[in-house]
Amino acid sequence: xxxxxxxxxxHQFNDxxxxxxxxxxxMWIFLATEFLLFGTMFAGYMVYRTHFPAAWxxxxxxxxxxxxxINTAILLISSMFIALAVRAGxxxxxxxxxxxxxxxxALGSMFLAIKAYEYHDKWSHHLVPGLNFEAHPExxxxxxxxxxxxxxxxxxxxxHMIIGLGIVGLMAFxxxxxxxxxxxxxxLVMTGLYWxxxxxxxxxxxxxxxxxxx
Amino acid sequence: MxxxxxxxxxxxxxxxxxxxxxxxxxxxxxxxxxxLYMISITSFFLLGGxxxxxxxxELLTPQADxxxxxxxxxxxxxxxxxxxWFFLIPSIPAVFGNFLIPIMIGARDMAFPRLNLASxxxxxxxxxxxxxxxxxxxxxxxxxxxxxxxxxYANAYVVLTVIGIFIAGFGTIFTAINFIVTxxxxxxxGMGWFRLPLFIWSNxxxxxxxxxxxxxxxxxxxxxxVERLLGFGIFDxxxxxDPLLFQHMFWFYSHPAVYIMILPxxxxxxxxxxxxxxxxxxxxxxxxxxxxxxxLLGFFVWGHHMFVSGQSxxxxxxxxxxSYLVAVPSAVKVFNWTATLYKGSIRLEAPMIYAxxxxxxxxxxxxTGLMLAAAAIDIHVHDTYFVIAHFHYIxxxxxxxxxxxxxxxxxxxITGRLYPNGWAIIAAILIFVGFNLTFFPQFVLGYLxxxxxxxxxxxxFQMLNVLSTAGATILGGGYALPLGYLLWSLGWGKRAGPxxxxxxxxxxxxxxxxxxxxxxxxxxxxxxxxxxxxxPALNIGEQLRFEREMAAQGEKGYR
Numbered sequence: 001x002x003x004x005x006x007x008x009x010x011h012q013f014n015d016x017x018x019x020x021x022x023x024x025x026x027m028w029i030f031l032a033t034e035f036l037l038f039g040t041m042f043a044g045y046m047v048y049r050t051h052f053p054a055a056w057x058x059x060x061x062x063x064x065x066x067x068x069x070i071n072t073a074i075l076l077i078s079s080m081f082i083a084l085a086v087r088a089g090x091x092x093x094x095x096x097x098x099x100x101x102x103x104x105x106a107l108g109s110m111f112l113a114i115k116a117y118e119y120h121d122k123w124s125h126h127l128v129p130g131l132n133f134e135a136h137p138e139x140x141x142x143x144x145x146x147x148x149x150x151x152x153x154x155x156x157x158x159x160h161m162i163i164g165l166g167i168v169g170l171m172a173f174x175x176x177x178x179x180x181x182x183x184x185x186x187x188l189v190m191t192g193l194y195w196x197x198x199x200x201x202x203x204x205x206x207x208x209x210x211x212x213x214x
Numbered sequence: 215m216x217x218x219x220x221x222x223x224x225x226x227x228x229x230x231x232x233x234x235x236x237x238x239x240x241x242x243x244x245x246x247x248x249x250l251y252m253i254s255i256t257s258f259f260l261l262g263g264x265x266x267x268x269x270x271x272e273l274l275t276p277q278a279d280x281x282x283x284x285x286x287x288x289x290x291x292x293x294x295x296x297x298x299w300f301f302l303i304p305s306i307p308a309v310f311g312n313f314l315i316p317i318m319i320g321a322r323d324m325a326f327p328r329l330n331l332a333s334x335x336x337x338x339x340x341x342x343x344x345x346x347x348x349x350x351x352x353x354x355x356x357x358x359x360x361x362x363x364x365x366x367y368a369n370a371y372v373v374l375t376v377i378g379i380f381i382a383g384f385g386t387i388f389t390a391i392n393f394i395v396t397x398x399x400x401x402x403x404g405m406g407w408f409r410l411p412l413f414i415w416s417n418x419x420x421x422x423x424x425x426x427x428x429x430x431x432x433x434x435x436x437x438x439x440v441e442r443l444l445g446f447g448i449f450d451x452x453x454x455x456d457p458l459l460f461q462h463m464f465w466f467y468s469h470p471a472v473y474i475m476i477l478p479x480x481x482x483x484x485x486x487x488x489x490x491x492x493x494x495x496x497x498x499x500x501x502x503x504x505x506x507x508x509x510l511l512g513f514f515v516w517g518h519h520m521f522v523s524g525q526s527x528x529x530x531x532x533x534x535x536x537s538y539l540v541a542v543p544s545a546v547k548v549f550n551w552t553a554t555l556y557k558g559s560i561r562l563e564a565p566m567i568y569a570x571x572x573x574x575x576x577x578x579x580x581x582t583g584l585m586l587a588a589a590a591i592d593i594h595v596h597d598t599y600f601v602i603a604h605f606h607y608i609x610x611x612x613x614x615x616x617x618x619x620x621x622x623x624x625x626x627x628i629t630g631r632l633y634p635n636g637w638a639i640i641a642a643i644l645i646f647v648g649f650n651l652t653f654f655p656q657f658v659l660g661y662l663x664x665x666x667x668x669x670x671x672x673x674x675f676q677m678l679n680v681l682s683t684a685g686a687t688i689l690g691g692g693y694a695l696p697l698g699y700l701l702w703s704l705g706w707g708k709r710a711g712p713x714x715x716x717x718x719x720x721x722x723x724x725x726x727x728x729x730x731x732x733x734x735x736x737x738x739x740x741x742x743x744x745x746x747x748x749x750p751a752l753n754i755g756e757q758l759r760f761e762r763e764m765a766a767q768g769e770k771g772y773r
């Protein structure tokens with residue numbers, strides 16, 4: 001039996017199917033953890049939106065809806081490209097997968113660049129609670145709380161994007177080097193799942209922060 | 215080869231790959247990782263125990279004579295932080311879960327061995343950061359980190375402690391992912407879900423809680439840290455924030471975390487009771503699903519910590535009702551263990567004494583938990599020693615006893631050596647007596663109105679406090695004994711043989727003692743139910759041959 005073992009098959013598994021299943025079940029369970037991580041912040045957001053509805057509406061006016069829309073579009077397109085990369089990987093087309101992953105990385109970096117510009121913009125308008133904030137006459141409590149949630153939630157999301165870029169880069173490298181085959185491509189599938197998850201979080205962040213008062 | 219015949223294999227996981235530090239610190243063998251955890255959490259347990267000892271010494275007299283109030287605040291906080299996050303939560307899953315889960319289900323290793331090692335490193339990194347915070351000055355918020363004290367006012371190293379807990383939390387999450395995936399995908403042929411040992415079911419239920427609850431405390435502590443560092447006002451009422459939200463988020467994790475701490479202990483007790491009553495566990499399927507029910511119901515009871523925090527009366531009533539519901543599956547387990555004992559051939563070995571102790575003390579802790587879940591009584595005894603006594607009956611009387619039971623039950627399998635039985639029984643009895651003497655007076659103290667977290671008290675409480683401190687001394691002695699004789703047994707203990715307890719289960723019947731690195735020569739085919747004590751153990755002949763051989767060689771203690 002050991003003479004026929006696939007080179008990608010790790011010692012603890014009996015066959016590639018068991019290995020694939022384990023990897024992918026593991027990733028879904030990790031995403032359940034991530035879901036609760038963001039879920040806690042969404043719960044906090046909900047509580048304060050109920051306390052300060054007017055401040056929440058005013059807060060969304062402070063955000064640049066066009067940049068948010070562009071970023072949403074960028075992430076959706078990046079999701080398409082990573083889906084293409086996963087499919088290419090499953091068909092054993094490593095080089096194509098690598099190219100799709102590079103496009104994904106480029107789009108992800110664009111997203112982060114725009115996000116950084118937005119953060120900078122908030123800083124120059126004295127809208128960063130705690131560090132650089134000018135009290136708002138109408139919403140002395142609500143507005144800084146809105147922005148606290150904005151920075152925390154988009155910040156944690158951006159942190160996930162940065163980690164994601166690193167992983168996608170590694171996958172691109174591995175795909176280029178021909179590490180994945182039609183039988184063994186679980187890491188690529190897992191990366192795809194992760195990237196989609198991070199996108200889905202943004203799908204909720206965008207309306208909850210940018211569109212709420214419009 | 216001759217050695218392998220008599221049950222002590224020539225090569226096993228302890229000697230294969232060498233004894234160097236690299237072979238331990240870079241190992242991906244689940245058994246060695248379990249031992250790494252065992253050493254680490256024993257150190258944390260000693261550290262937390264020293265804090266507890268200082269607390270009890272201070273409370274010997276009504277006046278403040280040993281430590282100042284600031285030091286006292288730090289002592290009980292660090293006792294809680296170390297014991298909860300660095301001993302109780304990892305304890306049974308990380309040590310025995312790691313060691314046993316792959317063996318019990320018939321796998322060569324966890325699904326993700328490298329992730330498993332990474333979990334230990336995260337745990338240690340978190341522990342070192344938290345200890346660093348303790349060394350440079352400590353933290354005084356209570357292990358609950360209630361806001362706005364922790365987020366705004368506390369003059370202590372809150373951020374560093376919180377970072378330590380956050381990092382260790384990810385270690386716990388990765389271990390839980392490993393458990394769930396391993397249980398799902400790595401079972402040997404024939405090992406159906408209802409042939410799994412109940413230890414697996416309870417660790418599986420625990421892992422579900424870990425992956426769903428731990429991220430909540432993680433992000434909540436991040437918010438506290440961000441609030442301290444950057445001055446956000448999410449939990450600060452002076453800035454419009456809501457400190458109650460912190461309590462909701464904290465207990466959404468920390469109440470389920472109570473079940474993270476107790477469920478693995480229940481799994482151990484199921485194993486011990488079946489083995490030492492020499493009977494199939496009564497109502498296997500109910501015990502198995504009771505674990506899952508506890509895991510799920512445990513997520514809907516957190517508000518019973520907040521009856522006096524200003525939550526609405528309606529919420530209070532609802533949480534009270536839900537808390538009563540979670541008692542049902544817990545009681546199912548207790549009844550099933552008791553029914554298993556009925557007409558069993560009971561062997562009062564040291565692990566069994568711990569298991570019986572668990573059943574009694576867990577029942578007391580659970581019933582007083584029902585009293586606390588009734589809002590009317592809770593308002594009377596809230597934040598008193600009644601609460602302290604209640605959760606120590608669960609955590610120490612329950613979980614620590616189960617941990618000690620597991621340690622004594624699987625020690626021969628882990629190390630290949632038997633410990634001196636007489637000493638082990640003395641230690642088990644000392645721990646039981648010392649524990650009750652420590653914590654039973656605290657029920658009375660709390661009912662009489664002594665509040666928790668004060669280092670002085672009115673003089674009429676002194677008698678009961680002296681009893682409690684005396685009990686703590688006995689308890690400390692009880693813990694010190696196993697440290698001595700277990701270490702002694704490593705060098706001088708009798709050799710164990712493959713199945714010294716005549717127990718059932720793959721770890722006893724299908725592996726050598728100690729197990730080989732890949733656990734099984736060939737992945738076994740499972741053809742029997744768990745706890746099939748009606749049939750003789752598969753390797754009983756081998757065990758008897760081993761014992762005869764030892765006697766023939768003139769080894770002491772064999773006949």
